[in-house]
Amino acid sequence: xxxxxAAIIGLAACLCLSLATDAQQRRSTPRxxxxxxxxxxxxxxxxxxxxxxxxIWPEEQRAGPLGPEVRVQRWRIPTTDGSNTFMxxxxxxxxxxxxxxxxxxxxxxxxxxDVPHLIEPYHRFAAEWFVERGFVVVMPLRRGxxxxxxxxxxxxTCKNPDYIKAGVEASRDIQATIDYMYQQPFVKKGxxxxxxxxxxxxxxxxxxSLNPKDVKAIINFAGGRGGFVNRVPxxxxxxxxxxxTAGKFGETARVPTLWIYNENDNFFGPDLARAMHAAxxxxxxxxxxxxxxxxxxxxxxxxxHRDGIRIWSPIVEAFLKRADALPSP
Numbered sequence: 001x002x003x004x005x006a007a008i009i010g011l012a013a014c015l016c017l018s019l020a021t022d023a024q025q026r027r028s029t030p031r032x033x034x035x036x037x038x039x040x041x042x043x044x045x046x047x048x049x050x051x052x053x054x055x056i057w058p059e060e061q062r063a064g065p066l067g068p069e070v071r072v073q074r075w076r077i078p079t080t081d082g083s084n085t086f087m088x089x090x091x092x093x094x095x096x097x098x099x100x101x102x103x104x105x106x107x108x109x110x111x112x113x114d115v116p117h118l119i120e121p122y123h124r125f126a127a128e129w130f131v132e133r134g135f136v137v138v139m140p141l142r143r144g145x146x147x148x149x150x151x152x153x154x155x156x157t158c159k160n161p162d163y164i165k166a167g168v169e170a171s172r173d174i175q176a177t178i179d180y181m182y183q184q185p186f187v188k189k190g191x192x193x194x195x196x197x198x199x200x201x202x203x204x205x206x207x208x209s210l211n212p213k214d215v216k217a218i219i220n221f222a223g224g225r226g227g228f229v230n231r232v233p234x235x236x237x238x239x240x241x242x243x244x245t246a247g248k249f250g251e252t253a254r255v256p257t258l259w260i261y262n263e264n265d266n267f268f269g270p271d272l273a274r275a276m277h278a279a280x281x282x283x284x285x286x287x288x289x290x291x292x293x294x295x296x297x298x299x300x301x302x303x304x305h306r307d308g309i310r311i312w313s314p315i316v317e318a319f320l321k322r323a324d325a326l327p328s329p
Contacts, residue, residue, distance in 0.1 A: 068132045069095055074120050077140055080176045085143055085150030087173060090120045092127040093136040093186060101191035101327045102181055103135040104174060108198030109145065118146025125309045134327030135193065138181050142173040158237035161226055163245040167206025174207045193325050195219040197303045198267065205246065208253040216325035218257045219316060221303040227267030234269035246276040250283025256323045259289045260312055262299020290315055
């Protein structure tokens, strides 16, 4: 039976911090770093729905349950910075207690005024996708965000952003999450996948630069920082520094990474996304890059959208297979 113990985070799965004002701020794997898939630029449809419309997807044209049976529970995860802060988190896992590999899903950051209101992240469709493929999923709310509280260690300013520091501090929280989840009997050691959207995606790239133990693959959805400044589409706080930092991450990252962006992302446009990827690869990072056509009104929401999963699912699954990161049946 589905047990829902978590609230849904709406904005954090889709948005990245604008950083405006004071509160804004070789692994021996075959290289796929130069792989860049270009697609036609016609928009990917996001179907409109209303109460009289028929179900869009075939599996919805029937009565009964949809999706996997899962256990959903709110957790608190200790941090390692000495602040005695506990990260709010959501854990989603199969009904069985058999140990499963771990997938860490990292949230984005909304506009500054909304940060204090964040609760436990719950990327529902992505979480179910990973559980269906044999993972235990944990979604931590990093320090400085919402009910987690604690120091705003990864926050910076738009005028003089320190993207390296932001990556280091976010990586500290990702590692603390892994360390704590490794103590749980239902988590299988030695097999981790790290995923992130927006600031969470960029944080995951920072984490990749540490070549963390047991991490088989990292997936970056629309990653970046300081985007959509003053709600101006594709305006970024010091884009040159964002690109430079991506290159720094690539110098030491040897974990296979997957980058997924959309042509009409309001936070990080295609030119910036390609430039960050190029810098990461030039630094030595392993990165498979996909620039997808426009999705709805803002491609930044692809990851968390119920229709977006149909688009990214085959890309992610194929990548995980190549990286030997899918759990055994």
